[in-house]
Amino acid sequence: MKIIKSGPGMTGRLKLAAALLVALFWFLLGGPFYIVGPEEVGVVLTFGRHTSTVSSGFHFKWPWPVQVVYRPAVNVIQRIEIGFRTLSNDPPSYISFDNDAEMLAEAEILTGDENIVNCAIIVQYRIDNATDYLFNVRNPEGALKDISEASMRMVVGDNAIDAALTTGKLEIQNRMMDYIQEVADRYGLGVDIVAVQLMDVQAPAQVSGAFKDVATAREDMQAYINQAESYRNERIPEAQADSVEMVNEALGYSALRVNTALGEAQRFSAVATEYDKSPEVTAVRLHLETLVDVLEASGVTVVDESAGALTHYNLVGGE
Amino acid sequence: MMKRVKRIAFLLIGVFVLMVILGAFFTVTETQQAVILQLGNPVRVIVGDRTPEEMAEIETWMAENAPDVGLSSGAGLYFKIPLLQQVRIFDDRILEYDDPPADMVTMDKKHIQIDCYARWRIQNPLLFIRSVQSENGAMSRLDDIIYSTIRQEVGRSNLIHLVRSTNDPIGLGEYVWLVNAVTSTDTLEDVVMDANGEIVEIVRLVRMPIGQGREALLEDVTAACREMASAYGIYIVDVRIKGANLPPENQTAVFARMQAERNRISTRYRAEGMRMSNIIIANTDLMVDSILARASRMALTLHGVADSTAAAIYAEAYGEHADFYRFSRSLETLETIFDSNSGRIIVGTDGIFQYLVSEPGSIR
Numbered sequence: 001m002k003i004i005k006s007g008p009g010m011t012g013r014l015k016l017a018a019a020l021l022v023a024l025f026w027f028l029l030g031g032p033f034y035i036v037g038p039e040e041v042g043v044v045l046t047f048g049r050h051t052s053t054v055s056s057g058f059h060f061k062w063p064w065p066v067q068v069v070y071r072p073a074v075n076v077i078q079r080i081e082i083g084f085r086t087l088s089n090d091p092p093s094y095i096s097f098d099n100d101a102e103m104l105a106e107a108e109i110l111t112g113d114e115n116i117v118n119c120a121i122i123v124q125y126r127i128d129n130a131t132d133y134l135f136n137v138r139n140p141e142g143a144l145k146d147i148s149e150a151s152m153r154m155v156v157g158d159n160a161i162d163a164a165l166t167t168g169k170l171e172i173q174n175r176m177m178d179y180i181q182e183v184a185d186r187y188g189l190g191v192d193i194v195a196v197q198l199m200d201v202q203a204p205a206q207v208s209g210a211f212k213d214v215a216t217a218r219e220d221m222q223a224y225i226n227q228a229e230s231y232r233n234e235r236i237p238e239a240q241a242d243s244v245e246m247v248n249e250a251l252g253y254s255a256l257r258v259n260t261a262l263g264e265a266q267r268f269s270a271v272a273t274e275y276d277k278s279p280e281v282t283a284v285r286l287h288l289e290t291l292v293d294v295l296e297a298s299g300v301t302v303v304d305e306s307a308g309a310l311t312h313y314n315l316v317g318g319e
Numbered sequence: 320m321m322k323r324v325k326r327i328a329f330l331l332i333g334v335f336v337l338m339v340i341l342g343a344f345f346t347v348t349e350t351q352q353a354v355i356l357q358l359g360n361p362v363r364v365i366v367g368d369r370t371p372e373e374m375a376e377i378e379t380w381m382a383e384n385a386p387d388v389g390l391s392s393g394a395g396l397y398f399k400i401p402l403l404q405q406v407r408i409f410d411d412r413i414l415e416y417d418d419p420p421a422d423m424v425t426m427d428k429k430h431i432q433i434d435c436y437a438r439w440r441i442q443n444p445l446l447f448i449r450s451v452q453s454e455n456g457a458m459s460r461l462d463d464i465i466y467s468t469i470r471q472e473v474g475r476s477n478l479i480h481l482v483r484s485t486n487d488p489i490g491l492g493e494y495v496w497l498v499n500a501v502t503s504t505d506t507l508e509d510v511v512m513d514a515n516g517e518i519v520e521i522v523r524l525v526r527m528p529i530g531q532g533r534e535a536l537l538e539d540v541t542a543a544c545r546e547m548a549s550a551y552g553i554y555i556v557d558v559r560i561k562g563a564n565l566p567p568e569n570q571t572a573v574f575a576r577m578q579a580e581r582n583r584i585s586t587r588y589r590a591e592g593m594r595m596s597n598i599i600i601a602n603t604d605l606m607v608d609s610i611l612a613r614a615s616r617m618a619l620t621l622h623g624v625a626d627s628t629a630a631a632i633y634a635e636a637y638g639e640h641a642d643f644y645r646f647s648r649s650l651e652t653l654e655t656i657f658d659s660n661s662g663r664i665i666v667g668t669d670g671i672f673q674y675l676v677s678e679p680g681s682i683r
Contacts, residue, residue, distance in 0.1 A: 243614030
């Protein structure tokens, strides 16, 4: 104030403006009030000592350097990526162990059956206790990343490669989550682990062909079986149809044969009954009719043995 | 002129006095601890918040090693004698220690790259300032302590004990189910069976002595390091293995083995498919043959029955008129024989040919 009064004219005004600017900065940065956002809490330090924690809204405080306020976001779920990094969300672009040597080193794990597998995981967490998060650990996010990497190696290392690749994923995730939470609590990180997700688990590129071939082989196995089954599904109905045909044919033959027999027997009986009424006449008639039929059509020579070779009846019809 | 000099002198004195007064106060925040030095000698230690046990430990140590140094705890506003005393601020949080991976050899002579990290805290600032001075000084001591301890423990363990943490059997999954018999010196395979004696899963058991495995090993390492680091006023929270990978030259062998293992599995799958396919085809052929055989038997039976029925019918009808049958049938036969229009010579007039020459009606 003294300085401002002493300076006349333009310099005085300049000084006034400078002082106002300083006051404005002081107001904005360390001034007597602050606003805590809805997802934040305000942790108030008085001369460096934590004196109160306030919820969202507008608050007054002593100006810097007496009181300082930290405003960590406590209700926001944050994530740590291991074995891959999201470069941008829109459009989605990543680097992962497929295309980045550094990520590969981070993702590579020696499994319990001494195979090598690449894992990419996400650890989701939120700040549970703001003061613990702020005051207990330097670089809490780095600490959480270290814990996550250690837990991923430990849990997957305690499993077989097939568990990591197929059926054991859920159990592995749960074990990792428990382990990360346990160590984080030991450090007093003040975070709550919300979820651990195995994003991508792959056999290393050097052997991925062989792993893919296993899947192909399994499909081949199924294909062989399917082919055989389609052969069965084709052949058996075919054989059944053939057998029905054979039986039907036999039934047809049977019906024809029996009915023919019945018919012929009936006809014979009828003729025989007629014959019995006057056997001599009928016999002569039948005999003669037959002779006519036989001898009329064909040239037949009958040789009488008893009469010698030269005696023969030439029975050519009509001559 | 004099007036101006005087004003400047007053101003300078004012600023100086203000600086001295302000210099008498300093804050120690929640994340800090401090040591007040008087001409280079520690006179007061301000530690962060400690549990009563930790506090008692520090008090005991100070009573023995620095009886004339004061002790306070907790963050807040503190006073010192301006100009005469200086403050050295230290971090009171858990700090990071990380180092590049190092190649180590296990007891079973396998090479492995261990990447470990540690978390530590300045537990006793006075001892810390006396022995290592700064965080950088502490780092080089931690390098020595942690790496030598880990190397020693790794050298006492087999590789599998470094990789596994528990003795829980590992399910080897469907693949090994097919291939089976993948054993090494430290492991053996076993099967899990259900109540009916059906095999449910093949598992690998690790024969680790109690107190082995990565977790147990790290606990030992942490305890040993903690003991050594306490001489520097450092408390080691834990030491953990972040990475344990095979060196690139050994990976080649592992990849070859993995490849061979998978190839065996693929072959096994295909062979299994072929085997099952052959079984299905053979079964099908058998079924087809038996279906056709059954049908054929049925058809033949039907033929037989029909023929015998017909024979019986004929026999019954003809039996009643045996003479007429012979007579009429003979005539019919003759008719049939001479049906075709070709000339023929018949030698003899026996049998049915007698009808050709006999008196009509004489033979009946």
